[in-house]
Amino acid sequence: MSAAARTRPSAIRSRLGNRLRTIGRLLAHFATRQKWFLLPLVLVLLVSAVLLVATSGLSYVAPFVYSIF
Amino acid sequence: MTTLVRLVTPLVWRVPGHGARKLFGFARAEQGSRIDLLQAARLTTSLGRRAQYLRHAADETRHAALFARRSTELRTDAGKAGYGPPIADTEDLFERLGEVRFLAFVHRGEARGRRQFEVYAQHFASRGDVRTEQLFRGILADEARHEDYTRTLLVELTGSEEAARTELRRAALWEAWRTWRRAGRAIAGLVFALAMSVVYLVAAPPTALVSRLGRGRTRRQRRQRYLSL
Amino acid sequence: MSAVLGISGTYHDAAAALVVDGHVVAAIQEERLSRHKNDPRLPFHAAEACLAYAGLAAAALDRVVFYEQPFDKLERVLVSTLEVFPRSLRQFPRAMASQLGDKLWVMDQLAERLGVDRAKVTAVEHHRAHAASALFVSPYERAAVLTVDGVGESVSTGLWRGDGRELTPLGRIEYPHSLGLLYAGLTAYLGFEVNEGEYKVMGLAAYGEPRFRDELAKLIRVEPDGWFELDLSYFGKLANADLGFGPKLEGLLGPRRPPYAPWDLSTERDQRYADIAATLQLVTEETLLALAREAQRRTGFDALCLAGGVALNAVANARLAKEAGFRRVFVQPAAGDAGGALGAAILGALELGDPRPGPLTTAALGLPADAAAAMALAGELGFSVKRSDDIHTVIAERITRGEIIALCTGRFEWGPRALGQRSILADPRDPDSRERLNRAIKRREPFRPFAPAVLADAAARYFPGAPDDMTPFMTTVCPCPDQAFAAVRHVDGTARVQTVTTATPALYAILEAMRAQSGHPVVLNTSFNGAGEPIIASEVDALAFLLSHPIDGLVVDDVLITKRPG
Incomplete structure (x- = not known):
């Protein structure tokens, strides 16, 4: 799949839709079976997760780069 | 860049224990380069270039071993165990960048490495550390060769000097963007860790309490789940 | 008739496996293609390679099955870190980063990157995937199945009854009580890398005498019927994810061995570590034996299938074959987490009505x-x-x-x-x-x-x-x-x-x-x-x-x- 295909507006919309549905299912999961007490915490955690999703996908060892410090 | 390296080198390498750590970091970087070159060798469509990438990968393997060995020697001298085998992960650079951009990126990396290692070789020569100086001198020769062949291939693939220079400029931009993202990740990581610590301190005590009350975690309940479900 | 792709990953040693019309067509670990040892990233190279080998387009897949339930896993990580408040303060942000930044979205990422309809992506329970990966490619129609690893979502040990196409859970032991984590903790204590050095501990064990039985009896208590519990105060796992053991363990067994120091078994110091490895190996074998005998007692079957990371312990498997009361024992080659991909794919195929695959005759997949x-x-x-x-x-x-x-x-x-x-x-x-x-x-x-x-x-x-x-x-x-x-x-x-x-x-x-x-x-x-x-x-x-x-x-x-x- 090309990079262009991944960033088409329709693709972005569908990805956003998938994420929102996953969030919905997650909240439903925690809303049942004696897990309600985790719900507020899960909500806070989800908000903070935006930061991580935005910066994911990098390797920890940089090839061809020798650190100076 | 070279000026910066010249300025910080005497300080950085003098921090006790830091030299061994740095050399090990270099070993991992070489190992990471090797993984990317192997991917390049697998994916390129040209037999000639495949062989060139493989030879380059073999050099990186050797360099990784040399850096790691020197790092272990320094650690051993300091009475400590080495850091183990240098293991790297990968970003699949060839796959993501395509062959031309990949070559431009590698060329820039090799050129930067060569200039940096020249400074290090001089530094260790002036300190009388012949072993480490020789290590960098040996690797320098390879870096210069890698710099040349990637440049030649780049001109070949883009069709002209001019186009190759354009690609190198684009690679520089991409690198800057990547550095920015790496910095962004580091900062985001810090902010996130801080936020999470606050969340933890505020939310954990009550949640832990309710959770302990609410779940079947006594020894008898655990054992029951083993005996029948 | 269907095509199902099974996926394991995001923790350690990712893999993809493809089952078409009930046949295992291909199964590949991501590390082989990415060249990054034990590559944990979602196995897109492996998935694409499986599809290409079969000549299938991703759109032709009827189901993509992930080997673990992401929400259950998040729940376990949340609860287990919170319960040891405030010791887990440092671990919490890291655990959350890996859950929220990555693992939670796995099924979306699979759908998007592979180009399959999100509705076709499902997940199965970790230990069920392990059990399936062993039973359904074994030569046995009916078998007791034992799954033993570090931890899946929350289960660390599972006893199953496998009969034809059915896998019925009979009993389970839950995190943090885990034979895999005990072995991992002591692997780290002995200076080896967790998830990689376990083989070394097994090799080292042969050089030692199991003279630390009393000490290890403090770490793990095993009932005659195989049920066990760890004394958690010895394990740092809950408070320190890197170490896997706590200071109290060093109090019990002496200082840990520094990682990567060269070995010399003629020294008293290293011989002592070999003795600890030998004791750990013995305790592992005896615990597995008790579990297997219990599985035999509950199922009455004469064949045993074993899966999960602990099933890679070939020395223990040999003892199980001899002493557990089964006539035959089977362990498929990728018994660890990679194998979960195979189990997930087969479970998906069975659910869609395909026949059970035949016995595995070769690992060349x-x-x-x-x-x-x-x-x-x-x-x-x-x-x-x-x-x-x-x-x-x-x-x-x-x-x-x-x-x-x-x-x-x-x-x-x-x-x-x-x-x-x-x-x-x-x-x-x-x-x-x-x-x-x-x-x-x-x-x-x-x-x-x-x-x-x-x-x-x-x-x-x-x-x-x-x-x-x-x-x-x-x-x-x-x-x-x-x-x-x-x-x-x-x-x-x-x-x-x-x-x-x-x-x-x-x-x-x-x-x-x-x-x-x-x-x-x-x-x-x-x-x-x-x-x-x-x-x-x-x-x-x-x-x-x-x-x-x-x-x-x-x-x-x-x-x-x-x-x-x-």
């Missing part, structure tokens, strides 16, 4: 090598290249002469063992070959043995007890009474033997040639990879290896490649 491409590239690199109609005799001759030959033929293996498709071969009777292998290529600790491959029809003569259902996949050990096979005999007089039939054609032919030449159809067989690297996949990797290592020759299918003519 990866991509094939390309001899023509290898010839062209070797020529370009200036190597000497020779095609031979009788390549297996050539290999046998060279090995008998004391040479070390790397073999890259057919489809690469599924699981952590090289089984004759990507193997380095040497003379099993020549201690020099072993010494040279270790010094120049493997750089292993001195206590790690090399393994033999033997023709199945002659196996019993050299390795009493072989062949059985595990020996084709090297998931067990057998006695090796003949001291002449010094290079493959472990210090305790056993060998992790592979028995070879025509299902592994190249190695079979080489062993036939060895028999004709030396009288013994036995060869030293170690995985084809450099130190710290994944096993070779393609002919390109194989040639890269040849460039960097002093082996005497590389064979790709019927082509012999050497550095110098001759």
